[in-house]
Amino acid sequence: MLIVQKYGGTSLQDAGRVRTAARRITGLAQQGAQVVVVVSAQGDMTDKLIEKAAQLNRRGSAREMDAYLAAGEQMSAGLMTMAIGAFGYAAVSLTGGQAGIHTDGVHGNARILRVEPERIQKELAEGKVVVVAGFQGVDPEGDITTLGRGGSDTTAVALAAALHADRCQIFTDVDGVFDRDPRIYPDATRFGRIGYDKMLSLIENGAQVLHDRSVELARDHGIPIEVLSAFTGNPGTIVG
Ligand code: ASP
Ligand code: MG
Numbered sequence: 001m002l003i004v005q006k007y008g009g010t011s012l013q014d015a016g017r018v019r020t021a022a023r024r025i026t027g028l029a030q031q032g033a034q035v036v037v038v039v040s041a042q043g044d045m046t047d048k049l050i051e052k053a054a055q056l057n058r059r060g061s062a063r064e065m066d067a068y069l070a071a072g073e074q075m076s077a078g079l080m081t082m083a084i085g086a087f088g089y090a091a092v093s094l095t096g097g098q099a100g101i102h103t104d105g106v107h108g109n110a111r112i113l114r115v116e117p118e119r120i121q122k123e124l125a126e127g128k129v130v131v132v133a134g135f136q137g138v139d140p141e142g143d144i145t146t147l148g149r150g151g152s153d154t155t156a157v158a159l160a161a162a163l164h165a166d167r168c169q170i171f172t173d174v175d176g177v178f179d180r181d182p183r184i185y186p187d188a189t190r191f192g193r194i195g196y197d198k199m200l201s202l203i204e205n206g207a208q209v210l211h212d213r214s215v216e217l218a219r220d221h222g223i224p225i226e227v228l229s230a231f232t233g234n235p236g237t238i239v240g
Pocket of ligand 2: 153
């Protein structure tokens with residue numbers, strides 16, 4: 001059983017939340033699953049980093065912004081790997097480039113061209129949990145790229161496809177996909193299952209629960225995405 005799990009910023013906001021996720025991950029590893037974890041930057045780190053950069057240069061180069069913003073996800077990957085280690089499990093963190101995610105050179109909104117999963121497979125074969133920094137890849141020049149805001153979802157689906165994962169789970173701060181934002185409308189209703197095209201039209205109408213390219217990629221590869229809460233243990237939504 002190979003599982004890809006992605007944790008978003010709110011699910012990693014502080015040490016307690018990283019530990020909660022690490023406990024779930026090591027539980028799966030203990031049951032014999034191979035686990036690949038994709039992490040976003042903690043909390044609203046990416047927004048904060050963008051603000052900081054703007055204090056110095058409002059029109060900084062897109063290449064430099066990518067190298068800089070990708071660090072948010074890399075810090076999360078390091079912290080998650082250490083949290084898993086504290087539970088006595090072997091884990092290794094990888095940048096997007098180390099994980100074999102090759103993109104075009106469109107800085108700030110790069111597209112994944114191909115995934116070379118050999119390094120991940122080698123680490124899994126050695127019994128490690130593999131923690132991949134989301135939202136990033138490497139372009140043909142060898143430069144760091146980012147996949148657009150919310151792009152860690154796309155990292156997770158691309159890895160699930162390349163690794164032929166049995167499951168692709170996206171952990172978030174709500175219990176799945178709703179007809180309206182449940183953080184604003186308490187009477188919003190949750191979809192138990194939703195098709196790819198319906199999901200894409202929700203995103204077009206402003207839903208932020210998934211990155212649009214992650215849904216397109218899942219549709220193209222026939223991969224069901226499970227969207228579920230990192231906090232409640234409630235059933236989520238199957239997209240696909
Ligand atoms: N940290 C990035 C963002 O805030 C990517 C992600 O969370 O998926 O957009
Ligand atoms: Mg998101």
